Amino acid sequence: MDEFFYQIQKTDLSKFLNNIIQKNELYAPIKTDAIRFEKIESPEKIYLDTNADFPLKEFFFRDREKLFSFDKNKIKVEIEKPSKTRVFFGVRRCDLNAVKHQDFIFMEKHKDPYYSAQREDAILIGYHCKTAPSKYCFCGSMDLGDHYDLMFWEDESHYFVHVGTKKGENLINSSKELFSKTNIKLNEEHKKIDFTNRLKKKDISKLQDNPDWKKGVDKCISCAACTTLCPTCYCHEIKDEVTLSDLQKGERLREWSSCQLKSFTKVAGNHVFRENREERFKHRIYHQLQYFKERYNIEMCVGCGRCITHCPTEIDFVEIINEMKEK
Amino acid sequence: MQNQKVRKLYTIQSGLKKMNKPKVGIYGLTGCAGCQLSIIFNEDEILDLISLIDLRAFPFIKEKNYDEEFDLVFMEGLVASANDLEVLKKVRSKTKILVALGACAHTGCIPAYRKWTLKENYEHLLYKKDDIIKDEDPSPIENHVKVDFTIPGCPPDKHEILTFIKDVLKGKTPKTYNNPVCVECRRNNNDCLLIVGKPCMGPITAGGCHSICINGGFECWGCRGPSGDANYDAWIEILREQGHDDEFIKTRMKIFAGLKMEEDAFKILK
Structure with missing residues (x-):
């Protein structure tokens, strides 16, 4: 894609978003008791001061998904698709990368028709942070890439907009009168976000037995807020629900699960693989920072910091790792 | 960390026979x-x-x-x-x-x-x-x-x-839901009431209720009894930091599930 920026007057942003609403569904962060991505009818309510509390995950990898219905031995697969194209505005760099990681798992590594149906037509418009929106952000320590259809950089009187894909370009073209081309090129400086290099990278594979993990483990209440709010965690469980009128009829469902729960590794015969909290606590962090990378050569974690911000006991695993001494 | 006991909510393990008009x-x-x-x-x-x-x-x-x-x-x-x-x-x-x-x-x-x-x-x-x-x-x-x-x-x-x-x-072995209330609560996109400062019992209480109380803005009072591996020490510490004294915490626990929680939790409280 073209490396030159477009620009749009700040006062014209709502015109652009209204043009999107005409033909598509627009989702953007709205602040009520918390900040969530919600479908919006008018752009005035959009809240961009800080990142949303809940990531985009639920829109593509839904928390409860019907896989198929069954009747005795017959199964019927009906894959739901959103009725209109969904456009997401105001997505941060971390969350865009998280979507990319989920795309990798559900669309490249495995062909998951349910995820694909939700994800394929969606358009992602980013909003680039200047500085860390939360004190727990550490995206600067992670290896993030440019994954967006459009990305917005805020400036004093206008936004600089970079086009990432054809889908994004089409959106610009449909509101052509609002955008003008600039001669400024996208460079690495634009992608820097201040105060986000919190995690000091080290080889944690040798730190499995470090006593410092206990600082986090003792405070962990196994509530699974970290994995539920994580934009990249994809673990789930599968269950059947039958109807009462005919016990041979029913639905097979996929629901989010979490490695932080004892029930997650429970198998037939009531054996639990990760019985104690410490093993479960460490597993999440090692999966995010080490195991996934070993297997697929990318880190799973994107450094959004939600697992720390939303932890009721504020367990800061970044701080714990930073303070660990390598033997 | 306290010694966690495995709580069994059922004794039906296996070998349950399909029942016709029980x-x-x-x-x-x-x-x-x-x-x-x-x-x-x-x-x-x-x-x-x-x-x-x-x-x-x-x-x-x-x-x-x-x-x-x-x-x-x-x-x-x-x-x-x-x-x-x-x-x-x-x-x-x-x-x-x-x-x-x-x-x-x-x-x-x-x-x-x-x-x-x-x-x-x-x-x-x-x-x-x-x-x-x-x-x-x-x-x-x-x-x-x-x-x-x-x-x-x-x-x-x-x-x-x-x-x-x-x-x-x-004839299927029924499943007991033993995860804390928080699991469903977070899935329901609720803001955490503990972080807001309310004395929510969600983390130590077994869910399966679809976090119905918290969905309505009301904190969990523990009616479904202790979750599979409640970390009472950590939860009590959160409530103390909110400014609740031990007497309040103990009373709150007693109301719906006191008899199930006293053995493991009350020893932590003054």
Whole structure:
């Protein structure tokens, strides 16, 4: 894609978003008791001061998904698709990368028709942070890439907009009168976000037995807020629900699960693989920072910091790792 | 970290046989009858349900009840009187699968709160006159008889009752939901009430309730009893940091599940 920026007057942003609403569904962060991505009818309510509390995950990898219905031995697969194209505005760099990681798992590594149906037509418009929106952000320590259809950089009187894909370009073209081309090129400086290099990278594979993990483990209440709010965690469980009128009829469902729960590794015969909290606590962090990378050569974690911000006991695993001494 | 005990909410392990029209009884001990109502609240499914089971006894809504052997009995309420104990033992001796239905049967719930008050505070309220009701120490039914399965909650989730019945009919081992309330709560995109500063019991309480209270902005009071591996130390520390004293925390725990939590949690409190 073209490396030159477009620009749009700040006062014209709502015109652009209204043009999107005409033909598509627009989702953007709205602040009520918390900040969530919600479908919006008018752009005035959009809240961009800080990142949303809940990531985009639920829109593509839904928390409860019907896989198929069954009747005795017959199964019927009906894959739901959103009725209109969904456009997401105001997505941060971390969350865009998280979507990319989920795309990798559900669309490249495995062909998951349910995820694909939700994800394929969606358009992602980013909003680039200047500085860390939360004190727990550490995206600067992670290896993030440019994954967006459009990305917005805020400036004093206008936004600089970079086009990432054809889908994004089409959106610009449909509101052509609002955008003008600039001669400024996208460079690495634009992608820097201040105060986000919190995690000091080290080889944690040798730190499995470090006593410092206990600082986090003792405070962990196994509530699974970290994995539920994580934009990249994809673990789930599968269950059947039958109807009462005919016990041979029913639905097979996929629901989010979490490695932080004892029930997650429970198998037939009531054996639990990760019985104690410490093993479960460490597993999440090692999966995010080490195991996934070993297997697929990318880190799973994107450094959004939600697992720390939303932890009721504020367990800061970044701080714990930073303070660990390598033997 | 405290030593976590494995809490078993059921003894049905395997080998459950598919049941054709099981003989069912629905009884209540000391309680408000709300849990029995939860069964009836399945209005859309009740006719299907009646055709699949043989409802032999349900004194709460039925005039004619058969006193005989049962395949399956739902027992609401706790043991709080001598009469409760008598009914419970009698029914147990005639029942293949006994289910503790609701918080009173499971934890003792609110009626068990009197365990922590002085008897002289309530003695004058007891039915002394004609001696029909003989007072017993309040206790969950599992303290007296073997309980095969527990459907917790004040009141229990009506769908959960149906799921249990469907599993029994199919001969499938019913599943107990043992994860904390937080798991469903976060999935429901709720803002964490603990972070907001409310004394929510979600992290130490078993879920399965779809976090119904928190969805409405009201903190969890622990009606479904302790979760599979509650970290009481960490939870109590959160409440202390919110500014709650140990007396408050203890009282809060006593209300719905005190008898189930006192052993592991009260020793941490002053």
